[in-house]
Amino acid sequence: MDRIHVTVRTRPLSPEDDKTSPWRISGNSISNLIHSSKFEFDRIFGETCKTQEVYEARTKNIVAAAVCGFNGTVFAYGQTNSGKTHTMRGSTAEPGVIPRAVHDLFGLIQEDTDRGFLLRMSYMEIYNEEINDLLAPERRKLQIHENLERGIFVAGLKEEIVASPEKVLELMEFGESQRHIGETKMNLYSSRSHTIFRMIIESRNRCEDEDVGSSCDAVRVSVLNLVDLAGSARAAKTGAEGVRLKEGSHINRSLMTLGTVIKKLSEGAGSQGGHVPYWDSKLTRILQPALGGNANIAIICNITLAQIHADETKNSLKFARRALSVTNCAHVNEIVTDAALLKFQKKEIEELKYKIYLLEVSNAELKAELQESKLAFEQLAQQGLDAQEEKMLMQSTLVVHGFTSSSGDSGLHTAKYYDLEQFNEEE
């Protein structure tokens, strides 16, 4: 069991905001001098920290585990303008978590010469509770489905096979150009949608015998979700009206559902069979497989320490603190294909055949030895052995061959001659 790894990243403040900030950071705890509230996390990154450090705190390991077959999900959470996109996507000057993860992923795959990999990527946004495909802009309002074979999935979402980090980042750029971004009072380029960047990593052992039909071992399939959430905001602060107001209310509602899901999970509802409202938003429904247990999860909570946003920051920190007590149990996802099953059964048959062969060899040896003993008896009998000597000789012969009969002289004789006769008959 692993709990969600939660880090906090603060964005740079203007000199004036810095002077009036009510927040103080000490090590991995942060406190508000006015509310006298205190929060502790796995790590707190100050405003001078670089994305590289944030990435290495946990995401790097999650990426490495994804290459080995474990699902992983990393998401940036926080109010609008707190630095989520800066953290996840970054810029040319300071690449974010997503480009770093993509480069690492390909690096690790190249190092693993024992396995063959197939990578696919998808990129979607949830805008006003509608799922749009950012790689195929004509695919809009996609639906979420669930079945036994695929679990929960977005029907019709394009999955591009990718063979290099450059290709992934090129597709990501294309996706970005399709994303809903709008100007608000607080952020000139505010993300008005949640985005889920997804890499699907499929791998299997490279076979020595690459013949068609000889096929390979079980296939590992893991999913790595890198999520940039839209920021929560109060309409009054963002100056939202019309379209922006509608967007804001959808964003806030889905973030509230995410908060409730995390709250329920932190109270143990997931493991105790209690109700967790994944269905109340598209975001939580898509992330259900990850939040519900089988994934390594990291949350990067982006905050601002400006006094004017103290309430929003406190809310973000409360959300993040709850997430600290959610535990997950990620496991390697292996699918046994028909070909792999056949190969496994073929191997089992070979092993059984070998066991039979060994039994036959030892039977033949046993027969030969018993035959020899029989001859020795007959010789000794001819030489006139007394009864006591004969009994001792027979006992030692039978013990050597594992016969357990101990029913006295006649029993020993019977067992011995019965077996010899049987062997002779078989021959």
Ligand SMILES: Nc1ncnc2c1ncn2[C@@H]1O[C@H](COP(=O)(O)OP(=O)(O)OP(=O)(O)O)[C@@H](O)[C@H]1O
């Ligand atoms: N750690 C940081 N260092 C330097 N600049 C930052 C940092 N964090 C955020 N910024 C800058 O602050 C601005 C807002 O950041 P960003 O767009 O990432 O916020 P956001 O949380 O994604 O906002 P929204 O939810 O509205 O989309 C950007 O210009 C970004 O470059």
